[in-house]
Amino acid sequence: MLTRIxxxxxxxxxxxxxxxxxxxxxxxxxxHSEINEEQGVREAMLRINGTSDGGASYLQLLEPTxxxxxxxxxxxxxxxxxxxxxxxxxxxDQDSSDIREKGVRVLYDEPRTGSMGSxxxxxxxxxxxxxxxxxxxxxxxx
Numbered sequence: 001m002l003t004r005i006x007x008x009x010x011x012x013x014x015x016x017x018x019x020x021x022x023x024x025x026x027x028x029x030x031x032h033s034e035i036n037e038e039q040g041v042r043e044a045m046l047r048i049n050g051t052s053d054g055g056a057s058y059l060q061l062l063e064p065t066x067x068x069x070x071x072x073x074x075x076x077x078x079x080x081x082x083x084x085x086x087x088x089x090x091x092x093d094q095d096s097s098d099i100r101e102k103g104v105r106v107l108y109d110e111p112r113t114g115s116m117g118s119x120x121x122x123x124x125x126x127x128x129x130x131x132x133x134x135x136x137x138x139x140x141x142x
Contacts, residue, residue, distance in 0.1 A: 040069025
């Protein structure tokens with residue numbers, strides 16, 4: 001069962017400049033940053049708030065590390081902005097299976113490693129009214 005909005009992914013050309021905007025404008029601080037070689041992105045997770053289930057909500061800022069990455073291709077076509085929305089779930093495997101049975105295309109056969117050691121998969125935007133949707137099971141509560 002989906003439990004919360006885990007994060008909203010925002011694609012950007014310059015991660016440091018974008019982090020500084022969110023820090024100076026809204027007071028959001030970087031909770032975690034990493035490079036995900038598999039996905040070809042450098043990212044920063046800005047914690048917005050905690051939730052009643054022990055999780056949190058974030059903005060995920062994404063800068064491509066190579067032009068052929070999914071985020072790199074998306075930026076080339078669309079420019080900076082909201083890239084995806086992610087819903088937290090206790091069981092990404094079960095929820096993605098249930099959603100697949102409803103006719104929604106799940107982009108990964110098996111969930112992959114995401115930010116902060118989470119397990120993730122994506123749902124095809126054409127099946128989700130134009131919104132790239134991510135399902136996230138946190139490795140540990142954050």
